[in-house]
Amino acid sequence: MITVLFADDHEMVRIGVSAYLSSQKDIEVIAEADDGTDAVELALEHRPDVILMDLVMERMDGIEATEKIIQQWPEAKIIIVTSFLDDEKVYPALEAGATSYMLKTSKAEEIAKAIRATYQGQSILEPEVTGKIMTRMRRPESKPLHEELTTRETEILLLMTEGKSNQEISEELFIALKTVKVHVSNILGKLQVNDRTQAVIYAFKHDLVK
Numbered sequence: 001m002i003t004v005l006f007a008d009d010h011e012m013v014r015i016g017v018s019a020y021l022s023s024q025k026d027i028e029v030i031a032e033a034d035d036g037t038d039a040v041e042l043a044l045e046h047r048p049d050v051i052l053m054d055l056v057m058e059r060m061d062g063i064e065a066t067e068k069i070i071q072q073w074p075e076a077k078i079i080i081v082t083s084f085l086d087d088e089k090v091y092p093a094l095e096a097g098a099t100s101y102m103l104k105t106s107k108a109e110e111i112a113k114a115i116r117a118t119y120q121g122q123s124i125l126e127p128e129v130t131g132k133i134m135t136r137m138r139r140p141e142s143k144p145l146h147e148e149l150t151t152r153e154t155e156i157l158l159l160m161t162e163g164k165s166n167q168e169i170s171e172e173l174f175i176a177l178k179t180v181k182v183h184v185s186n187i188l189g190k191l192q193v194n195d196r197t198q199a200v201i202y203a204f205k206h207d208l209v210k
Contacts, residue, residue: 002119005031005046007039007065008054008081013104017052017081020108027115036060043069043076050115053098055082055089063092070097077118081111085128094133100124146206148190154208156183161200161209 004021006029008014018029031046033039035057043051051069055062062080069076079100080093093101100118102111103126114124125133149157159169166184170177184196193199203209 002027003030003048004050005042005048006052007033009034009057024112036065039065040068044072049119051078052081053078055084063096066098067096079114079118090129090132101126101129145191153183153187157187157203160196161203
């Protein structure tokens with residue numbers, strides 16, 4: 001028997017879905033919660049096989065509740081059941097530790113199948129959610145800002161980390177002081193910092209100094 005905790009702030013939704021699930025021979029709804037705070041308490045008390053979690057609830061939303069449950073019970077298997085498909089909900093919910101992500105437009109039979117699959121260790125995602133994840137994975141990762149620096153600019157940045165002034169850099173590299181100032185200005189712009197100190201901090205933070 002697969003035990004289930006159902007957390008949703010809409011009573012009629014809980015009644016309807018719970019009634020269907022209870023009619024299944026292999027599923028038993030052992031607890032219900034109408035907000036995230038109760039969901040966390042009941043989850044840790046009953047340790048159900050699967051948790052159905054709404055996202056938008058009073059006192060504590062489903063994302064925070066999921067995160068708190070996973071922190072205290074890493075093995076918990078949580079299925080998000082929601083009406084929302086926006087990025088601000090999907091990614092945080094999955095990052096919080098949810099195993100599966102279903103929409104409330106799903107048929108009760110589909111939710112039951114998702115419960116069984118999640119219980120077996122599978123991750124069930126709505127096609128739209130899978131599409132979002134794949135699109136995100138295909139996006140090229142942005143390059144570190146310092147990779148935009150030219151060889152000369154990198155050389156000057158490293159001299160800046162040694163505490164050298166523009167005049168000292170000019171003398172060491174045998175280039176005009178005006179040219180050094182232009183390079184320094186370009187370095188600050190490319191690293192998106194406001195002054196030399198921040199540029200030096202960036203260099204150390206990103207291990208540019210050997």
